[in-house]
Amino acid sequence: MNLAVNGTAHELESGPLTSLLDVLREELGITSPKAGCEQGGCGACTVLVDGEPRRSCLLPVGAVGEAEITTVEGLGTPENLAAVQQAFTHHYAAQCGFCTSGLMMAAHAYVAHGGTADQDAIAEALGGHVCRCTGYVKIIAAVAAVARGDSFDLATTAASPGMTNIGGVR
Amino acid sequence: MKAVGARLPRYDGVEHVTGRTTFVDDVRVPGTLWVKALRSPVHRADITGLDTSAAESMPGVHAIVSWKDVPLLEYGHLAALGIPADEPLLAKDDVRYKGQPIAVVAAEDEATAQAAVEAIKLDLNEQPALLDVRKAFDSDAPVIHQWGNWYNHFEAEMDRRQIRKGDIDWAFEHADTIVQGVYRPAAIEHVPLETQVCQVVPEANGRLTIYSCTQALYFSMGVVAAHLQLPLNRLKFVGGTVGGGFGGKVDTATETMCSLLALKSGRPVKWRWTREEEFLCSSTRAPWHMEIADAVTKDGWILGRKMLTLHDSGAYARFSPYGLTKHSFHHTGAYTIPNLAFDGYAVFTNRVPTTAMRGFGVTSISFATETHMSRVADVLGLDPYEVRLKNANRIGDTSPNRVVYTDPSTVPTIQAIAEAMGHELPADYRTMTRHTREGELLPEHLVAQVGNPEDH
Amino acid sequence: MASAPEMVFPTSPADAAAAFGDGSGVTVVAGGTIVMPEISYGRLEPAKAIMLTQAGLAGVTRDGTTVTVGAATPIAELVDLPAPLGPCAANIADREIRGQATLGGNVCAGAGHDAPRGDLQGALLAVGATARSAGAGGERSEPLDDFLANRGGRLLLDVSFEEPAAGGFAALDRPHTHDYTAMAVSAARAADGTVRVAATGAGTHGQRLLSAEVKADDLAAAGDAALADVTPHDDALASAWYRSKTLPVLVRRALTQLKETS
Numbered sequence: 001m002n003l004a005v006n007g008t009a010h011e012l013e014s015g016p017l018t019s020l021l022d023v024l025r026e027e028l029g030i031t032s033p034k035a036g037c038e039q040g041g042c043g044a045c046t047v048l049v050d051g052e053p054r055r056s057c058l059l060p061v062g063a064v065g066e067a068e069i070t071t072v073e074g075l076g077t078p079e080n081l082a083a084v085q086q087a088f089t090h091h092y093a094a095q096c097g098f099c100t101s102g103l104m105m106a107a108h109a110y111v112a113h114g115g116t117a118d119q120d121a122i123a124e125a126l127g128g129h130v131c132r133c134t135g136y137v138k139i140i141a142a143v144a145a146v147a148r149g150d151s152f153d154l155a156t157t158a159a160s161p162g163m164t165n166i167g168g169v170r
Numbered sequence: 171m172k173a174v175g176a177r178l179p180r181y182d183g184v185e186h187v188t189g190r191t192t193f194v195d196d197v198r199v200p201g202t203l204w205v206k207a208l209r210s211p212v213h214r215a216d217i218t219g220l221d222t223s224a225a226e227s228m229p230g231v232h233a234i235v236s237w238k239d240v241p242l243l244e245y246g247h248l249a250a251l252g253i254p255a256d257e258p259l260l261a262k263d264d265v266r267y268k269g270q271p272i273a274v275v276a277a278e279d280e281a282t283a284q285a286a287v288e289a290i291k292l293d294l295n296e297q298p299a300l301l302d303v304r305k306a307f308d309s310d311a312p313v314i315h316q317w318g319n320w321y322n323h324f325e326a327e328m329d330r331r332q333i334r335k336g337d338i339d340w341a342f343e344h345a346d347t348i349v350q351g352v353y354r355p356a357a358i359e360h361v362p363l364e365t366q367v368c369q370v371v372p373e374a375n376g377r378l379t380i381y382s383c384t385q386a387l388y389f390s391m392g393v394v395a396a397h398l399q400l401p402l403n404r405l406k407f408v409g410g411t412v413g414g415g416f417g418g419k420v421d422t423a424t425e426t427m428c429s430l431l432a433l434k435s436g437r438p439v440k441w442r443w444t445r446e447e448e449f450l451c452s453s454t455r456a457p458w459h460m461e462i463a464d465a466v467t468k469d470g471w472i473l474g475r476k477m478l479t480l481h482d483s484g485a486y487a488r489f490s491p492y493g494l495t496k497h498s499f500h501h502t503g504a505y506t507i508p509n510l511a512f513d514g515y516a517v518f519t520n521r522v523p524t525t526a527m528r529g530f531g532v533t534s535i536s537f538a539t540e541t542h543m544s545r546v547a548d549v550l551g552l553d554p555y556e557v558r559l560k561n562a563n564r565i566g567d568t569s570p571n572r573v574v575y576t577d578p579s580t581v582p583t584i585q586a587i588a589e590a591m592g593h594e595l596p597a598d599y600r601t602m603t604r605h606t607r608e609g610e611l612l613p614e615h616l617v618a619q620v621g622n623p624e625d626h
Numbered sequence: 627m628a629s630a631p632e633m634v635f636p637t638s639p640a641d642a643a644a645a646f647g648d649g650s651g652v653t654v655v656a657g658g659t660i661v662m663p664e665i666s667y668g669r670l671e672p673a674k675a676i677m678l679t680q681a682g683l684a685g686v687t688r689d690g691t692t693v694t695v696g697a698a699t700p701i702a703e704l705v706d707l708p709a710p711l712g713p714c715a716a717n718i719a720d721r722e723i724r725g726q727a728t729l730g731g732n733v734c735a736g737a738g739h740d741a742p743r744g745d746l747q748g749a750l751l752a753v754g755a756t757a758r759s760a761g762a763g764g765e766r767s768e769p770l771d772d773f774l775a776n777r778g779g780r781l782l783l784d785v786s787f788e789e790p791a792a793g794g795f796a797a798l799d800r801p802h803t804h805d806y807t808a809m810a811v812s813a814a815r816a817a818d819g820t821v822r823v824a825a826t827g828a829g830t831h832g833q834r835l836l837s838a839e840v841k842a843d844d845l846a847a848a849g850d851a852a853l854a855d856v857t858p859h860d861d862a863l864a865s866a867w868y869r870s871k872t873l874p875v876l877v878r879r880a881l882t883q884l885k886e887t888s
Contacts, residue, residue, distance in 0.1 A: 016633050017655075017675060019662055031196040032189025034413070036363045037445035039663040040723055041804035044363050053722045057666065058659045062633060063679045072189035085187040089179060097186030098363040098413030104187065106722065127803045128720030132361055132414045157177040284668050444667065 003064060005030060006074030016062025021045045023061045024071065032072035032101040036130070043129030046102035047071050051113075053106040055128075072101045075108060081154075083146045084108045090152040091142035095133035103129050107143045117144035137161060182411075193413050194367045194381045195442050202369065203232055203276040205431060205441035206283035208290050209451060210265035210272060213301065213520040214314060217264055219293030222273060225286040230278035233435035234286070235427060237262040241399040247389075247422065248489055254323055256316065257486035257523070259397055259426055265294070266314060266485035267522050269451030271423070276431040276439045299520040303459050303480040306517045314485070314518055321483065321491050321516035329515070331491075331498040333570050336509035336618065341474025344615075345465030349546045353462070353538035357482070358455040359448075360527055364413020366443040366452060368424040370432040378432060379406045382425050385415040390422040397426045398433075405429075417526035421453050421488065456490065456524035457482045458534040462542050465509075470550055470557045473615055474509030477501055481531075483516045484523035490516040493531030499571045500532050503539030504580040505561040508619040510570055555588050559599050566606040566620050574621035578604055632674040639783055642681040643760035649779035652676055656698050656728040659719075660735055660743075683730070683783060691817070694786040697730030701746075704729065709793030709883065710812035714749035717795075717810070720803035730782045733757075733770075737830050740862035741806035747774060747832025749795065751824035752812035753787040774831050790814035794883030796876040798827075798864065808863035809872065811835070811852075813842075813880035815887075823848070823880065827864075828856040828873060838877050845881050849874030 001012045005028065014023045021038070024030040024047070036044030038057045045057040048070035076082035084107050087093070094100040103126060110125045122143045123136075131139060141161045145152070185191040222234045237243055237260045246255035261272045273290055277283035298312045305311050306319040313319060322329035342348065369381040384390040387409045395402050412419060424441050431439045443452070459480040465473045479497060483490035494516050501512050529536070543561075547554035563569075563578035581604040588595050606623075607616060631653075636642040646652055653672035655661050656679075664670035683698035686707075695704070702724040704715035718724060718732065733750065735743035750770050757773035759766060759780040770785065797810035809827030816822070821842040823835040838852040858869035 015630050016677070017631060017665055017672065019666060025195075029198060031192075034193070034363070035195065035442070036365075038666040039445060040659055040719075041445070042363060043720075043722070046722060052725055054726055055659075055722055058657075058662045058723070058726060060655060060658050060662060060677070062635075063655070063658060063677055065679065072187075076188065078184050078188055078190075081184070081187065088187045089183045092180065092183075094180070094183060094186040096363070096412060096414045097182065097191045098193065100186050101189050125721055128722050130361075130363065130802070130804070132363055132416070154179060157179055159177070281668065446667070 001062065003061065003069065004066070005069045006071060007068075012061065014061060017060045019057050020047070020059040020061050020064060020069070021056040024056060024069075030071055030073055034098055034101060036098065041130070042099070043102040043106065044099050046105050046129070048105050048109055051109060053109045070105070072104060075104065082108065084111065084143070086152040086154060087142040087146045087150070088139075089154055090156070090158055091138050091145060092157045093134065093138045093142040099129060099131045099133075103131070103139060107146065110143065111146050115143075115147055117147040119144065122147075191411060193364055193411055194369055194383050194409075195364070195440075197369050197381050199369065199371050199438040202438040202440050203278060203431070203435060204280045204283045205274055205276050205428060205439050206280070206287045207271045208273040208275070208287045208292065210261065210268055210270040210294075212265065212294060212296050213268050213299035214312075215265050215294035215296045217261060217272070217293070218295050219291065220272065221291035224291065225275060225289040228277075228282065228286050228289060230282040231275060231286045232278070232437055233276045233431050234273055234290070235430045235434060236260055236273040239430055239434065240397060242397050245393065245396040247393055248492060251492055252323070252325070253487055253489075253491050257488070259423060264297075266520055269447075269522060270485070271427070274427045274431060274441070276435050276437070301519055301521065303457075303482050303517040303519060306480075306519070314520055319518050321487055321518075324491065331494050331512070331514040333498055333501070333510055333512040335570060335572070336474070338474050338476060338509045338511040341465040341509035341615075342476075345473055346468040347466055347549060348463055349466055349542070349549050350461070350463045351538070351542045351545050353458070353460045353534075353541060355458050355534055355537055357457045357524065358527060359452070360414070360416040360418035360454070361448070362412075362414030362416060362418060365445060365448045366419065366424055367441065368428045369438065369440040370425070370428040371438040372432045372436060373406075377404050377406055378429050379408060380425050380429060382407055382409040383412050383415070383419055384409055384422055384425065385412055385417070385419045386422075389420065390425055393422040394426050394429055398429060416528055417455070417530060418452060421525055451522060453484070453488070453523055453525035455527035455533075456484070456493065460534065460538045462538060464507075464542065464546055466546055466550065468550060470547070470552050470560050471613065471615070472505065472507050472546065472561050475502060475507045475511075477510075477512045479512070479514035481514060481516050482521065482524060483518055484521045485518060486523040487516065488523045489526055489530070490524060493526065496531035497535050499569060499573075500535050501539070502570055503536060503543070504563055504578070505539070505543065505558065506563050506567040506616065506619065507561070508616055512570065555584060555593060555595060556599055558584050559595075559602055560611070562604075564604050564607050564611070566623055568619050568621045572621070574623050574625055576623045580604065631672045634674065634676045636676065636678070636681045638682050642676065642678060642683065643765070643781060643783070645676050646760060646781040648762035649781065654678065654734075654781060656731045657700065657726040659723055659727040660731050678728075678730075684728075691789045692786055693789055694784050695729055696784045697728065697733075697782040699729045700725055701727050701729060701732060708790065710749040710752050710795040710814055710880070711746070711793070713795040714745055714810065714812060717797055717800075717807060718745055729785065733785070734777060734782055738806060742808065742827035742861070742863075743806065744831055745807055745810055745826050748810055748824040748826040749812040750785055750787065751832050751834055752793070752814040752822045753790050754814075754816065754822055755785045755787040757785050758783045771834060788816060791817050792884045792887035794880035794887075796879035796883070798872060798876070806863065809869050809876065811873070811876040811880040813877075813884050815884050821884065823852070823877060825852070825856065825873065825876070828858055828869060835877065838881075842881055842884075845878045848881055849877040852877045
């Protein structure tokens, strides 16, 4: 069985009912998609299948066929970060980083398919993803920034959205 | 100090967004064995038989570890805080919560490890379980812990955290009304995106390299060294990259069990919990049972508080006495109550032992106190902001355990909330400050509790 | 460790039916969203797996007013259909899972461990769908109610229904997209004026609410009457008591949507 990942063809030893997640992580050593639940409930394993975001833990590799798989490793490098990677860095949208891979793939696909900066639309598109650290506000701000086509100063981080300074102590 | 006030990017931000952050499960060591655990299927039982021979002889199984393999089976993680050991690393005579680990297996792959677990013969004699903290004190309650049904090793062998301040009887005699409430927040599971995971590599020089998701690297090092009776310099902990912990990754048990498996098999081992194990077997924030009775005057002063807390410690003590202690110090919340009678118990139940989670011990009391303040206002027919501002901590007020407040921010915080909520406060409440009480804000009953901020 | 499963990749509906036979010893993998977690958790070790991705069983086709949906159609392709099917589909899981999960997998899902499954059963019952399936004795078409009652050993090929004149869908809120829906009600008015009402999460699988149907013109009466048709249960999402309190509300909401559609 062959599998095309990030532009490279691989010949697999894993059986066809092995999850794409296990194939990527265990056989191919591509570890950006994470095993958060192995039930499709958290989104940490999301990768792109022909540009569409899918839970790799739910996909038997035998069903992938000729489709092109894209993971975070195929999005960009530290020297050449994709827009969504820059946005997540500048907008402080990752804390522990465990949900980040899956979220970025979903966000990348959302914008690539014409997604707007509308917060409700972003929340609906990314609604399958769980983040326990950030409270989602900065993630949505980052995705909106990508949708707007912002450019990003990676030497600093954006001001927190929607927060006003609490008055000084009397 | 160029960093203070600057918005600096995370030092690990680029790693996170390029997928290069190495979490424990991303570590790749050739020859690593998979670990699975045999866990108790019931809440409480005596173990009458444990036979691992069939599992041990299965092809692909490299090591099985049970209580016999643990050099020091019970070690108190917070012995330094005076909490004695009570919990075996792996169950020996009995099991006290559903999911309690009894044996761990290291095998060539996940399926073999799981099959080996299922081949272990476990004989149990199920016993009645105690699942409700309120029933722990009944004379006919099953006794489920060697110390009795609640922790009794506080200082001077007290069986509860007790705080007495002022004259509670005076307060209740002089109250216009007593306002009561019972508050029972449920257990909360941390749900870190990264489940509990550990990789241990036995090195040629006799050391163990332990890749851990612990939140507390040096703490865990001490725990492993103690259980294994090894000097610290035999252990090399690699960690600090945690996929969410929130307090749930300080219980340090997978590192110890994986170390034993690595030593016994001579191979690297890795144990990654499934999400189901994480939900069913990992420790949670404790459920609490809190009863509050406040002696109040009709113009909104809280003269005194009686409180009973039952903290559900689960099957073993772990950190619960410590959490309960913090809880007791804060049992008046952000408000000054001069006459107090608090009793708090860390109660054992046949549930997963509870642990720390953000604001350990104190979120429960925040919830209870704030709800209760609103209840007081409601019963008295007063504005809830005003009741809070009147009783708010001020400089010089003392906490339940007599710490003098030097910098409380209750007053400005409540005023800021009122403004943000568009709630108009009367002039005298709008101009209140956090400074030392005087005049109408220092009635007779608050005089004795005022302390000197210099003394704190 | 189990030996590797026999894998079959049929390339036509006839091939799929032939590979399925009478269904014994066969695991059908359509989208895989239900089957894969069972395999990952070691609860299912298929001996023979039929992968339906290339079997020509996907797609929504129209012939006049008759709509046919192939069993391997991704749920994402149903979200823009009129109510009740569209909103019912849009309320399942999240965008990523809807892109992979199929109508067939959803309709044929057995009762879940601790939560109801098969939301589409309700919407399809409300539009009076016919199920076409293969299995022992060959192909047959039957009302979906009958298929759901006797679906052991059947491979669903497609469902077909007449486009409704009006539809309604009401469900208990899900806290998060990874939650299943505790209970939902679908209603539809056919071109000839017949009203059908069905619920999921009020029993072991989707069912018609016949007592509500005969009172469809009186919303309050219909809501209360629906309770006679169900035996609600306790599960991880809701208690039987809660279901009995909220079923009449959902019935009224679904029927109200019918009334509001001209």
